[in-house]
Amino acid sequence: MSRLDRCHDLDDMREAARRHLPRGLFEFVDRGAERDAALAENVAAFRRVKLMPRFMVDLSRRDMGTEIFGRRIALPLAIAPTGIAGLCWHQGELALARAAAAFGVPFTLAAASITSMETIAEKGGGRRWFQFYIWQEEDLAFAMVERARALGYEALFVTVDTALGRTREYNDRNGFTDPISLNARFLADMARHPRWLAGVMARYALTTGMPRHENYPPQYQHRITRGTASAPKNSVTMTWDHIGRLRRLWPGPLVVKGILSADDARRAVDQGADGVVVSNHGGRALDSAPATIDMLPAVVAAVGDRATVLLDSGVRHGSDIVKAVAMGAKAVLVGRATLYGIATAGEAGAAKVLSMLATQFEKNMGYIGCRTVAELGPHVLAPRGTGS
Numbered sequence: 001m002s003r004l005d006r007c008h009d010l011d012d013m014r015e016a017a018r019r020h021l022p023r024g025l026f027e028f029v030d031r032g033a034e035r036d037a038a039l040a041e042n043v044a045a046f047r048r049v050k051l052m053p054r055f056m057v058d059l060s061r062r063d064m065g066t067e068i069f070g071r072r073i074a075l076p077l078a079i080a081p082t083g084i085a086g087l088c089w090h091q092g093e094l095a096l097a098r099a100a101a102a103f104g105v106p107f108t109l110a111a112a113s114i115t116s117m118e119t120i121a122e123k124g125g126g127r128r129w130f131q132f133y134i135w136q137e138e139d140l141a142f143a144m145v146e147r148a149r150a151l152g153y154e155a156l157f158v159t160v161d162t163a164l165g166r167t168r169e170y171n172d173r174n175g176f177t178d179p180i181s182l183n184a185r186f187l188a189d190m191a192r193h194p195r196w197l198a199g200v201m202a203r204y205a206l207t208t209g210m211p212r213h214e215n216y217p218p219q220y221q222h223r224i225t226r227g228t229a230s231a232p233k234n235s236v237t238m239t240w241d242h243i244g245r246l247r248r249l250w251p252g253p254l255v256v257k258g259i260l261s262a263d264d265a266r267r268a269v270d271q272g273a274d275g276v277v278v279s280n281h282g283g284r285a286l287d288s289a290p291a292t293i294d295m296l297p298a299v300v301a302a303v304g305d306r307a308t309v310l311l312d313s314g315v316r317h318g319s320d321i322v323k324a325v326a327m328g329a330k331a332v333l334v335g336r337a338t339l340y341g342i343a344t345a346g347e348a349g350a351a352k353v354l355s356m357l358a359t360q361f362e363k364n365m366g367y368i369g370c371r372t373v374a375e376l377g378p379h380v381l382a383p384r385g386t387g388s
Helices: 010-020 023-030 037-048 092-103 117-123 138-150 169-174 184-191 194-206 240-249 262-270 292-303 318-326 336-367
Strands: 066-068 071-073 077-079 107-110 128-132 155-159 254-259 275-278 308-311 331-334
Touching: 010 023, 010 336, 023 169, 023 184, 023 336, 037 292, 037 318, 077 092, 077 107, 077 336, 092 107, 092 117, 092 336, 107 117, 117 128, 117 138, 128 138, 138 155, 138 240, 155 240, 169 184, 184 194, 240 254, 240 262, 254 262, 262 275, 262 292, 275 292, 292 308, 292 318, 318 331, 318 336, 331 336
Parallel strands: 077 331, 107 128, 128 155, 155 254, 254 275, 275 308, 308 331
Antiparallel strands: 066 071
16 A cells, blocks of 8 residues: 555645655644744634534535636635745656646745746646745846746735744754755754655756756755855835835736735735735744634625635645635635645645545535535634534
8 A cells, every 4th residue: 555545634644744754844844933823823723613514405516616817726726835845756846736737726836946937837737826025136036027927827926924034943953944954963864764865855866956946046046955055035125015016017916925914905905916815824924923714804804805815824624615715715725735745645645635625625515505616605604602
């Protein structure tokens, strides 16, 4: 029986990923910031939301698809930008893109990925979105946006919640850095995971060479094993005017990622954003941030009639998708879940995670008497305080 055959739910997939990856790399994927408080609260908040069963409904005709930015997707879900996929599996970003395309959902390429946007455009298939940060060297960041535009990426996501970087003491303890520092702790960590070492790092070394951040400007495209290499720094002077500048530059859907308040959502839309992502970066930025599902209703009330509202952070089950859409999100983004799949079995692992989430979503829809995504709404939610 293969590793994938033994994975029956996301917890199984997470455990398989934990066994496969070096500890430093796994914890970089799996954990949040500081004390992991925001990460835990994201998941707990979803569990506090309850659904109201409704039976005796004809479920012979069901459709789990919906539309986003005017085009159909198979499920109210897209792959979130995750810059570490290419270290979890050889060419992991490409594997994620292909799994998303085969399933019929969009894939978001992160600027920090080690697979170039050109490669994803040529070989990934499906609907392609691009995510980036505004750097202190703004012209370099905007030049990268021009590349994405020329390559036909459909939507641009700008993440606004990590200007000051992140506090992750566990990375220091594990010796894991980005770029990778070949210190004694991480070298020992890699040696304890020979299957990953052979299947990922050795494979890069024997084919294309040690990976680089291929979407960065040439002066920052250092090998990821050059631990002292410099990298672009996120801007600490970013303001809402930058969103207006992006609006003038980008012809397609423009989405601001990292929104947690109605006021910020209104500001983003006033500057021309077509959408916002209610997100606390998966608990990886401000550790005292509120759970995204708790903040979603206020954002929907503020801009839901003017823009597409998406949600990420804490989505671990198909029922979480039901809850988010019922509260007004058009779709959710998933990051960690598909990274677990990639780390376990590459494209096949990501495909299995998407299939798991879709099956759970469809079954939960049936239990609450909904046959289509359009039938979801606040009426399917149990009163707050129901259960624990």
